[in-house]
Amino acid sequence: MKELLILGAGTSGTMMANHLRRALPKKAWNITIVDQEKTHYYQPGFLFLxxxxxxxxxxKKKIDKFIPKGVNLIQEKINRIDKDNxxxxxxxxxxxxxDILIIATGTNIAPQEIEGMLGNHWHKSVFDFYTFEGARNLRNKLRTWxxxxxxxxxAEMPIKCPVAPxxxxxxxxxxxxxxxxxxxVDITFVTPMSGAFTKPKATEALEYLLKQKNIKVVPDFNIEHVDGENKKIVDYAEQEVEYDLLVTVPTNMGDEMIERSGFGDELNYVPTDKATLxxxxxxxxxxxxxxTNIPASKAGSVAHFEAEILTENIKRFIKSKELKKEFDGHANCFIETGHGKALLIDFNYTQEPVKGTFPFAGIGPLSLLKETYMNHMGKLAFRWIYWNMLIKGKxxxxxxxxxxxxxxxxxxxx
Known part of the structure; x- marks a missing residue:
């Protein structure tokens, strides 16, 4: 019996467990997935909380609800990978x-990487919304603010879901x-990028909306520290931005287990072929x-597309066939713009977000790079798609x- 091991039972790992249990013969392959958590979170929902x-x-739902029959779930913290053995x-x-290992350990916020970000003000006047606790505590704050x-x-790129801030x-x-x-309320958007988004075409549309909604933008801000006592953030050029309420996306880093294993880049992301995975x-x-360290957005839609291609490449690897260099960095993201409307962007490694219709040519019903009610409904519908299709590998x-x-x-x- 051969052993296939998946590390991480979040979105990517759960999808791969479902894909591979259907794809690989049960008599030949034993599949095990490891994760210390007992709860599976719908992370796009943290934005709405x-x-x-x-x-x-x-x-949130129980993590074992989505692990398919025939896959062993081990709920334990991972110390390290001994790749040589x-x-x-x-x-x-x-x-x-x-015999085969799939790393799907995701990325987490690392507020400790920014001087002064953690402290007595954490989740009191300085909040994240990339964790369940952060989003819930911020909800409680906003109710009375x-x-x-x-x-x-x-703080810095890359981050999970680049459009979420x-x-x-x-x-x-x-x-x-x-x-x-x-x-x-005076709203200011502070970013280390020179524009609102990583792609110029989308930045053009998004900066128009920021201006329309009277949201100030402070670009090229590379944070050096948080001055919690005086309620301001300071960058390396000594530029300062004052706040009463700071909602931050701290540095994102891969799992510490990657560092303990002796590989990964400075942010603990795994060096990965961007086409084969x-x-x-x-x-x-x-x-x-x-x-991974591939130059694609860290988003659920990207993981979904990767999973379909990686499943095929795992099957090819088992048969000693050449792997398909097929993943093109494809991502599509709904961008909530408020008041019941949203944008939709579709892009890949080489192609910037474009105008047009999705998913059907000339029909839609969704419009690309255009603010519409239908796109907003698509964003809301994604929660059902996530729980019932996406993480089940459908x-x-x-x-x-x-x-x-x-x-x-x-x-x-x-």
Whole structure:
């Protein structure tokens, strides 16, 4: 019996467990997935939790609910990977041998990387919304907050879901208008990038919306420290931005286990071939989703597309066939803009977000790079798709793993 081991039972790992249990013969392959957590979180829902648009029950379920029959679930902390001996050592000192290893350990916020970010003010005047605890505590804060200087801040790239901080700013604008206190709230978006997003075409559309909603932008801000006592953030050029309420996306880093294993980059991301998803660590080790260092967005849609291609490459690897260099960095993301509207962007490694229709050429019903009610409904529908299709490894109809150019104005892209 051969052993296939998956590290991480988040979005990517759970999808791969479902894909591979269907793809590999049960008599030949034993599949095991390891994760210390007992709860599976719908992380896109963390964006809605602070604004009371979702309840806590909407964003969490038991982790074992989505692990397919025939897959062993071990709920234990991972100590390290011994790549030379094809073994994973758990915190309880037990060892798991493998023939194929898939690393799906994701990425986490690391507020300790920024001087002064943690302290007595953490989750009191300085909040994240990339964790369940952070989003829930921020919700409680916003329920009673009377206004002031709200700063939405990105520490450094890459981060999970690069559009989420922008969405937070847009939803905050809508939230405070609905509460009747928008004139009492000064919203500033602070980013280390030179524009609102990583892609120029999308930046053009997003910066227009920021201006329209009277949200100030402070670009090229590389944070050096948080001055919690005086409520301001300071960058390396000694530029200062004052706040009454700081909503930050701290440095994102891969799992500490990667560092203990002796490989990974300075942020603990796994060196991975961007087209095959085979790691540079060893031929029988693959990586997927936020755990990789590939230049694609760290988002659930990307992991979904990767999973379909990685499943095929695992089957090819088992048969000693050449791996398909097929993953093109495809991502599509809904961007909530408030007041019941959203944008949709579709792009890959080489193609910037374009105008057009999705998923059907000339029909839609979704519009690309355009603010519409239908896109907002698509964003809300994604929660059902996530729980019922995406993490169960089911193909989403009419949406291809690689970027489809039909119905898109490709000539307009840079």
């Amino acid at each position: 602070p604004f009371d648009l979702y309840k806590t029950k909407d964003v 094809d073994t994973v050592i758990l915190k309880n000192n037990k060892s798991l041998e493998y 009377k206004g002031g200087k709200l700063v939405v801040h990105i 922008l969405e937070f700013a847009f939803l905050a604008d809508s939230y405070f208008i609905n509460k009747g206190i928008r004139e009492k 085979q790691t540079m660590v060893k031929d029988n080790i693959f990586a997927i989703g936020d755990a 193909h989403i109809p009419f949406v291809s793993a690689t970027m489809d150019t039909a119905g898109k104005q490709i000539e307009e892209a840079v």
